[in-house]
Amino acid sequence: MRRLILAIPLLLGACATGPTLDQQLSTFVGQSEGDVVTRLGVPVRTYETEGRRFLQFEQYRTVIVPGDPWGYGGGYYRRPWISPSTYATVRCDLTFTLRGGRVESYAARGDGCGY
Incomplete structure (x- = not known):
């Protein structure tokens, strides 16, 4: 019984996945443009309007898409082999709005922003 009680914190810790994207990005609020560039690199686009400056960053990553264990097709004509896993590139565009240099x-947009 004592071992089970000691193992509970380890099991709960194994479920932790780290900070969410929103939690990570919120650390930039109040930071200077130089701090953002230092942490993320040079933005791919900038735009200025109405006293605001926008910095856009693009992030790409490759993910694996699992194959279909039942093969291609369906119903009676299902082929008896497993379709292979494939790779896909997902993208996340991060845009920071600055006013007064801070x-x-x-905003985060794209199918690769949910990691």
Whole structure:
């Protein structure tokens, strides 16, 4: 019984996945443009309007898409082999809005932003 009690914190710790994207990006609010560039690199695009400056960063990553264990097709004509896993590239565009040289807000768009 004592071993089970000692193992519970280890099991709960194994479920932890780390900070969410929103939690990571929120650390940029209030930071200077130089701090953002130092941490993320040079933005791919910048735009200025109405006293605001926008910095856009693109992130790409490759993910594995599992194959279909039942093969291609369906029903009676299902082929008796496993379709192979494939790779896909997902993208996440991060845009930071700066006012007065400091990050005011951020936005994340794309199918690769949910990691």
